[in-house]
Amino acid sequence: MSVKDAIAARHSVRAFAKEPLTTEQIHELLEAGRNAPSSLNSQPWRFKVVTDPADLAWFGTSQASRKQAWLGSVPAIIVCCADLEHYVKDSQSAAFFYRDNKIIDGEPMDGIDAYVAREAAKEEAAKFGACAMNVALAVSFMMLRATEMGLGTCWIGMFDEANIKAKLALPAGWRVVNLLAVGRPDEPVVYPRKRKSLEEILLK
Ligand SMILES: Cc1cc2nc3c(=O)[nH]c(=O)nc-3n(C[C@H](O)[C@H](O)[C@H](O)COP(=O)(O)O)c2cc1C
Numbered sequence: 001m002s003v004k005d006a007i008a009a010r011h012s013v014r015a016f017a018k019e020p021l022t023t024e025q026i027h028e029l030l031e032a033g034r035n036a037p038s039s040l041n042s043q044p045w046r047f048k049v050v051t052d053p054a055d056l057a058w059f060g061t062s063q064a065s066r067k068q069a070w071l072g073s074v075p076a077i078i079v080c081c082a083d084l085e086h087y088v089k090d091s092q093s094a095a096f097f098y099r100d101n102k103i104i105d106g107e108p109m110d111g112i113d114a115y116v117a118r119e120a121a122k123e124e125a126a127k128f129g130a131c132a133m134n135v136a137l138a139v140s141f142m143m144l145r146a147t148e149m150g151l152g153t154c155w156i157g158m159f160d161e162a163n164i165k166a167k168l169a170l171p172a173g174w175r176v177v178n179l180l181a182v183g184r185p186d187e188p189v190v191y192p193r194k195r196k197s198l199e200e201i202l203l204k
Helices: 003-009 023-034 053-059 069-073 084-100 112-121 124-148 161-168
Strands: 045-050 076-083 152-156 174-183
Touching: 003 124, 023 045, 023 076, 023 124, 045 053, 045 124, 053 069, 053 076, 053 161, 076 084, 076 124, 084 112, 084 124, 084 174, 124 152, 124 174, 161 174
Parallel strands: none
Antiparallel strands: 045 076, 076 174, 152 174
């Protein structure tokens, strides 16, 4: 499948076959995310894969997902997180690596110390925004790879972060960006995708 075909075929799937994902399938998805680009190669994405049926059932309740009941029976949920604790340090060491090895050279690297200091001084909300942007890229890669593998995904943005962090004992420095439901699609209907036209999104 070409990337073009994967982009065309991907859509949000909310009905899945009752068929667990294999370890290899999960590994392939995580590999796709791991190879995404990130700001200063900071790679702030972190993942928790949930496949235990009792835990999955909990995700369909109001405690986890504002009662999106269908989530309770998906084969797997990947909890996609941003590691705010290590983001600045990881950005810094990658930036210095790029500078010292002249991979990125010249003006972008001249003020790198000041840039990193500014990032470090940012409030949590700003740091979260920066990290979440990178996590979203990794998740996009995972969604397209899933399509290529014949799997379906749905990005879930409505969830209770505090409850999920407590339930899964996620580290304090992590923030949850989204849940990614994954499984083999079992859909009665394929909805036509509605998209804005190019005229609506392109400034001429
Ligand atoms: C940031 C974000 C949050 C979303 N949250 C949810 C959600 O909580 N529940 C859900 O069923 N779908 C959710 N979706 C899926 C969107 O509804 C879906 O991507 C959109 O309607 C376009 O349809 P398509 O993905 O099939 O192309 C979310 C998607 C994004 C990108």
